[in-house]
Amino acid sequence: MDTSTSMAATGASLPIVTARLLLRRLVAEDAAAVTRLVNDYSVAGNLARVPFPYREQLAQEWIASAGAQIDSKDAYHLAITRDGALVGCIGLTLRRNALPEIGYWIGRKFWGQGLAREAAAALLDWAQTELGLVEVEADVLTDNLASQAVLRHLGFVESGSGVQQFLSRNRKMPVLMFRRVAEPPKPPAPKPVLLVVACALVDSDGRILLAQRPKGKQLEGLWEFPGGKLNDGETPEAALIRELREELSIETQESCLSPLFFASHAYEKFHLLMPLYICRKWQGRVTSAEGQALAWVRPEKLADYPMPPADVPLVALLRDFL
Numbered sequence: 001m002d003t004s005t006s007m008a009a010t011g012a013s014l015p016i017v018t019a020r021l022l023l024r025r026l027v028a029e030d031a032a033a034v035t036r037l038v039n040d041y042s043v044a045g046n047l048a049r050v051p052f053p054y055r056e057q058l059a060q061e062w063i064a065s066a067g068a069q070i071d072s073k074d075a076y077h078l079a080i081t082r083d084g085a086l087v088g089c090i091g092l093t094l095r096r097n098a099l100p101e102i103g104y105w106i107g108r109k110f111w112g113q114g115l116a117r118e119a120a121a122a123l124l125d126w127a128q129t130e131l132g133l134v135e136v137e138a139d140v141l142t143d144n145l146a147s148q149a150v151l152r153h154l155g156f157v158e159s160g161s162g163v164q165q166f167l168s169r170n171r172k173m174p175v176l177m178f179r180r181v182a183e184p185p186k187p188p189a190p191k192p193v194l195l196v197v198a199c200a201l202v203d204s205d206g207r208i209l210l211a212q213r214p215k216g217k218q219l220e221g222l223w224e225f226p227g228g229k230l231n232d233g234e235t236p237e238a239a240l241i242r243e244l245r246e247e248l249s250i251e252t253q254e255s256c257l258s259p260l261f262f263a264s265h266a267y268e269k270f271h272l273l274m275p276l277y278i279c280r281k282w283q284g285r286v287t288s289a290e291g292q293a294l295a296w297v298r299p300e301k302l303a304d305y306p307m308p309p310a311d312v313p314l315v316a317l318l319r320d321f322l
């Protein structure tokens, strides 16, 4: 049976997968299991909209209408299954003049395992990300303490009380109303900004020096502009002069360094801010002092050298500049 639903059909993707459960569309074959579990007064008695005793014919009709409501985006009533077996149902109904309402039931023999809580938490997360629903309501029988505990655990707070007709009990019953406002998604943790200076060393033939990042370092094997991090209290120019000495055994002066462009790039753990200088004059012969492979590269060949993602925009700018 195909119980999946594409984004195109519903505007939201199903099924929903949790650690122990799968929440999926109900299918006609579920009618027998739904009937068996709901036709139990300890379950049906807590539900306002099901009669007791409960017959399979009603389950069949309800399953058909649940499918139609998903397709019309009016409600999302889903089977809660564990290891392929139906253990309960959960639903979210979108109401025209009221907040969306969540409701659920778990078959008696599956009580006490936190399944309602797990299913409801997943459906609420799904509703927030897929449907943009932030506020949700639930009505619970005043004496259904287990269900109230589930709601409270999920962040629902009591918002009122009333009476509601319970088909299963054939009379009006006192209910508590609960409301939950979802927390806004957490903004990503701020990353430290790492200042790194780098240099496009250009020789008399107009070629640019690239150095290959050594094995074992972040971005290993990629080609970069020589340079590095600033030491405490160092100016960018002093840091660059030092890095060129340490890495390439050359000497240069501040007057030979011109700022060209800068890279601003979010890596996973830090945000790189990297001014790129150009230098055409230095003393000494460029040699690899730290064992990095070096390459003098013509501007039009730069693309042949894979570089860190932060450098990609710089390479295009540099090619146009030279």
Ligand SMILES: Nc1nc2c([nH]c(=O)n2[C@H]2C[C@H](O)[C@@H](COP(=O)(O)OP(=O)(O)OP(=O)(O)O)O2)c(=O)[nH]1
Residues within 6 Å of the ligand: 196, 197, 198, 217, 218, 219, 223, 224, 225, 226, 227, 228, 229, 272, 274, 308, 309, 310, 311
């Ligand atoms: N020098 C240089 N670093 C670059 C370029 N592009 C780029 O993303 N980076 C990144 C890689 C590193 O995370 C950081 C440079 O730091 P670094 O070279 O001083 O330090 P590192 O990662 O080699 O490690 P370490 O010396 O601190 O052990 O900037 C580039 O073109 N040149």
